[in-house]
Amino acid sequence: MRLNAAPDVAPLPPPPAQVRPIDHILLRGEPTRPALDGRAGHMDFAEMEATLGHLAAWLAGFGLAPGDRVASWIAKGPVAALMPMAAPRAGLVHVPINPLLKRAQVAHILADSGARLLIATDARLESLHDDDVPGDCERHSESDTACAMTGGPSLPPSGAAPDALAAILYTSGSTGRPKGVMLSHANLWLGAVSVAHYLRMAAEDRTLCVLPFSFDYGQNQLFSTWYAGGCVVPLDYLTPRDVIKSIERRRVTTLAGVPPLWVQLVELDWPPEVAAQLRRLTNSGGALTPALVSKLRTLFPQADLYPMYGLTEAFRSTYLPPALVDMHPDSMGAAIPFAEILVVRPDGAVTDDDEPGELVHCGPLVAQGYWRDPARTAERFRPAPPASTYGGTAVWSGDMVRRSAEDLLYFVGRNDAMIKSAGNRISPNEIEDAALAVRGVAQAVALGVPDERLGAAVRLLLRTDSGVDPAALETDVRAHLKQELPNFMQPRDIRFVTHFPVNANGKLDRAAILADHPA
Template identity: 65%
Template sequence: MPPAQYTQTRPIDHLAERGGAEDPALVLRGATLSHGELRTRVAALAAWLAERVPEPGARVASWAAKGELTCLLPLAAPRAGLVHVPINPLLKRAQVAHILADSGTVMLLGTAARLASLEDGDLPADCAILDEADMWAEVTAQGGSLPPSSADPDDLCAILYTSGSTGQPKGVMLSHANLWLGAASVAEYLGMAADDVTLAVLPLSFDYGQNQLFSTWYAGGAVVPLDYLLPRDVMKACAKHSVTTLAAVPPLWLQLTELDWPSEATSAMRRLTNSGGALTEDLVRALRTIFPDARLFPMYGLTEAFRSTYLDPALVDSHPTSMGRAIPHAEILVVNDVGEIAEPGEEGELVHCGPLVAQGYWQDTARTAERFRPAPAASEYGGTAVWSGDRVMRAEDDLLYFVGRRDAMIKSAGNRISPQEVEDAARATGLVAEAAALGVPDERLGQAVHLVVRAPAGAGENTHELAQMLAKELPNFMQPKVIHWREAMPLNPNGKIDRAALLAEIGA
């Protein structure tokens, strides 16, 4: 069981109250906020929000690069009784319009250039927009201060949008307790402390990325947010800020291991964390060589339950392919095909139980019922569990091993990509009649997007124009690496496109 200090749940905005007043909390481009200043700024932003958006539970979205707005809003919005909807700054207007409409966002805060890219009809009728510079000017002019909230830990405080295997991104509903216990759990098993410095390179719209802030502030440490252009920027930041904690996904780790790291960029590093895909043994060895004194934490997680497992760094060399064991505040069960708890060595579905389980998908009862179902009778927590769809196996020593993914999700460079979203965009161009987006193993990306298409009757193949049109509608990480044309699509017995046959055809 976790120690007592990790079991007391509070509203998520109370994270701003944990660090020493004079200790650094947030290292921005032009200034460093101490934890005392973090408290002041969160309180001021929350007061402004409460005045501008007085309706409890209303959704406020952010669409901006990493900075003071995107780092403070996850605490300030819940303090004001609102629900924060962080939007990945890499998304383009079509995806943003969907998120705004689906969530019913009433205020969008962001950078001027991003807001200017929105077109007529992209904003809900009652949604106000405000550039972050103008927002901070209003916050300063108001001069308000809202004290820490007394919200119920089970209250909704954030909606994180994640891609599904079919259709548009879906919003995962997270409570104060979900986020607080996630921060406490990670801070505990990583052994974080007040003198830690976390380089936040992952998008803050992801649960893994957002927890870079939360777990560090839970421990009273400092966060350095970084939107990098080149992997070398990450290395330089590690040296400049004496970074102790670095979280990344396998494709970024691969790029980082190709650099010549100076000692000043590695000497302070205490821990490396990985999620979004498995590390290869070669990559583990490369990281060990560059960061000989850092502990390596491979992890597995689901947005619907934040994180499920981690592998103890002491076991990485002896059990390199293992997912590890459950993190604090999580119960991980393996359920076989007849609905019983699987025996050691038997394959089954990973089922996550406990207080990290999210509240379901926003306004989507059908998909919620598919993924969020009653916990198995053997669960110590009971209640609702996340049935992951991932196939795993538990060994005799209680270590878990990943077997395969049930759904058709593509995981590329740490991003979850909906095949249907890519296919819908391709068909919408009018250049193709049928489309199938596939994830093909790729050394650098984990999986690369390959798009197999058939032109309409009487039309020819036009790869260049199709690629150009997709570039306008889809974010960079969704762009097909290769476009394959077919005169006819293979069909399975149900009359659907046979994806397995296509993968075989293209040599995947």
């Protein structure tokens, strides 16, 4: 069965009618409307387009070959906002590097991508050793780049083919080496069209960009907002309170986040008039729990809430329309426009309703594979299941989900994260959701740890709300889990932590958590 976009969203024309080179995105905005607003100043769409032309010409002036890679390791601001379009306009491929990464990770990305040019802040350039940077890779400061794009020669919009490579986005690398996901102009453009459409974005919207632009979710905030003719507000925040201040000062209407950020934000005191400014909240990078959904709905009653699911290899797969959130708070929703989502058994056959299976994403949002890594590409990018309408290459996500009779998807767990205990396959998310239903639990992570008798036992890690007594809470949690879950899902032990580590994209780093609590 094919899962179509939610019925409250009108259908879009077929993808070929929608595709433009990604550097054309600013041409959609009214020239005098604001396109960028932040600490580094503001520009309207005409000024942004002119600046983009200068930056692209400066990049082209290095004489690199078409398709050469340009890496950026910079703070949010005009340069970071324009680089994803300037490099492709110059015939180059952009490789954004998360500012939170360290020297060794950056060195791997530079070497793996074969970057010929690196643009970074002065401090980040100084942190690199000579052998961290390929010998044929030039280094330039962000400040020099910002000066170069204020005038001089200009490049017009490109005529790039839809399937031309535009960007390589590196996964966070919580397990193994980071992989470079290859994205075409069509991938980026159709992602912008799809998201702007189902979020119902308009020219009056202002998006606070708190997520890294190296993260596909974060980068799409730029493209989808500009596609709708709206304004982006980049923010490198130090504390969650900086988010509240920016929403107030910049008249923000749209905020995208990941679960660890929402957990922090709902614990703050929001002035009612500031919370009321927000028209929509979007979530990806991990499932929202029913308890967190309830807190968000209470704190932001006037904002539409969009739970979403995606993976870098296919950008975005599903979303849950706001009208369904209260009735189905733990659902991933259904397919976004231009995505075909199938739930299949190991043999590729489509599952029955409520039968767990692997989520397979088909259609034009599927990336082109992993950069210079045919072996891992063959593992994840495989022929679409026979039931696919699109056919061709699909992304086999490795995520286990189930489809309800109402055609809504529910996350079960990662194939590689399932806890196998005494012959039972246990989803950590099911245990975590049950624990989070207990008053006083702020966050929960379930792990599988070695056990001689069971093979693996469940360890439950909890972070409490402020002022909660851990001993009393453990009693309450155990009582609730015994009532809600079968015996084989009961945790062998419960431990309390003060915080959970997150990766460079702000998502819970389960590999690091497991390393801290191995046995």
